[in-house]
Amino acid sequence: MVKQYMRGLAMVGVVTLAVAACGSKPAEETPAGGAKKDFKACMVSDSGGFDDKSFNQTSYKGLQDAVKELNISEAKAESKSDNDYPTNMTAMVAQKCNIIVSVGFKLEDATDKAAVANPDIKFTIVDSAPAEPIPNVKPLGFNTAESSFQAGYLAAAMSQSGKVGTYGGIKIPPVTIFMDGFAEGVRHYNTTKSKNVQVLGWDDAKQDGLFTGDFEDKAKGQNTAQNLITQGADIIFPVAGPAGLGGLQAAKASNGKVNAIWVDTDGCESAAEYCSVLITSVQKGMDVAVKDAIASAVENKFDNKQFIGTLENGGTGLAPFHEFDSKVPAELKSELDAIKADIISGKIKLQSKAQPKAS
Numbered sequence: 001m002v003k004q005y006m007r008g009l010a011m012v013g014v015v016t017l018a019v020a021a022c023g024s025k026p027a028e029e030t031p032a033g034g035a036k037k038d039f040k041a042c043m044v045s046d047s048g049g050f051d052d053k054s055f056n057q058t059s060y061k062g063l064q065d066a067v068k069e070l071n072i073s074e075a076k077a078e079s080k081s082d083n084d085y086p087t088n089m090t091a092m093v094a095q096k097c098n099i100i101v102s103v104g105f106k107l108e109d110a111t112d113k114a115a116v117a118n119p120d121i122k123f124t125i126v127d128s129a130p131a132e133p134i135p136n137v138k139p140l141g142f143n144t145a146e147s148s149f150q151a152g153y154l155a156a157a158m159s160q161s162g163k164v165g166t167y168g169g170i171k172i173p174p175v176t177i178f179m180d181g182f183a184e185g186v187r188h189y190n191t192t193k194s195k196n197v198q199v200l201g202w203d204d205a206k207q208d209g210l211f212t213g214d215f216e217d218k219a220k221g222q223n224t225a226q227n228l229i230t231q232g233a234d235i236i237f238p239v240a241g242p243a244g245l246g247g248l249q250a251a252k253a254s255n256g257k258v259n260a261i262w263v264d265t266d267g268c269e270s271a272a273e274y275c276s277v278l279i280t281s282v283q284k285g286m287d288v289a290v291k292d293a294i295a296s297a298v299e300n301k302f303d304n305k306q307f308i309g310t311l312e313n314g315g316t317g318l319a320p321f322h323e324f325d326s327k328v329p330a331e332l333k334s335e336l337d338a339i340k341a342d343i344i345s346g347k348i349k350l351q352s353k354a355q356p357k358a359s
Helices: 053-068 080-095 105-117 144-158 173-193 218-230 242-252 273-275 286-298 332-347
Strands: 028-030 040-044 071-077 099-103 122-126 137-142 163-168 198-200 236-237 259-264 279-285 308-309 316-317
Touching: 028 040, 040 053, 040 080, 040 286, 053 071, 053 099, 053 286, 071 080, 080 099, 080 105, 099 105, 099 286, 105 122, 105 137, 122 286, 137 286, 137 332, 144 163, 144 173, 144 236, 144 259, 144 316, 144 332, 163 173, 163 218, 173 198, 198 308, 218 236, 218 242, 236 242, 242 259, 242 273, 273 279, 308 316
Parallel strands: 040 071, 040 099, 099 122, 122 137, 137 308, 163 198, 163 236, 236 259, 259 279
Antiparallel strands: 028 071, 279 316
16 A cells, blocks of 8 residues: 655654653543453554544444453553654553554554554554555555445436535545545446436546645535535535535535535434435444454554455445435435445445455
């Protein structure tokens, strides 16, 4: 996998136990009540934070589920900016964690350095993988191009204006993979139905499109979505963490003219206030994958083989339609099921270069 874009930033040595203050939330340790196992599972968020109603929140649920089900303790560090990653990783090493979970592509360098410097600690990272395998690092990848293909087909079929829009937070593979799949799904709909639904905000052939520049600024997300709406898009597909919530705000403010599709988790559960505008969500089973990785370490079954969530193994997929269930025609639901089967069988081959490859 391409190394993270942050290479140029100076990294703090992760073997240092003195933690310099750089604006991140102090690491919090929460022992499980009556923990029977002398085992601590830890997590470092990316800059979106643990309450992003999306990526980090779903991953943290996996840690919480592991703590509850395995009766172990936890510690966590919430990053406020990209500069916090080395410091927060150092803090988790100092907490004497048995396994440290890094949430996101942007933590790749900090994770790699910590893992090499601390071979007795297990690490797992969501949405990234070392350029060369590291014995104590387990990558967790998700081929969301597959489920986003379904989302694109669905959006094209449900659009009344003939235009759908998408935008990202930052142009990195875990973001563009959604946008690629979405564009390919719309194209498949056009080919199958002899239609001409347009995708605004992303050109997968040129790998060029709209990005807010971060995952935190909801106002930027709302403005970007409004730009797409002004151009005629009536279904929005934001791939931007908390900044994507701004897109949902723009859709809700349209009073029924614009709807959306959420990412990473079921938006009707994580952001229920927007359920009325959410047709569905492209889910990533990060909670299950994180919990399983922690369990493997607890049970001394940990390995560094990359996990890739797919439609076939249930690691990714479309969420229920919730309030749109009666609005999505039965024929369209059957077509989505057929598309899923065709992707799994290989009849439909996705082109996105951002798809994770088995190590």
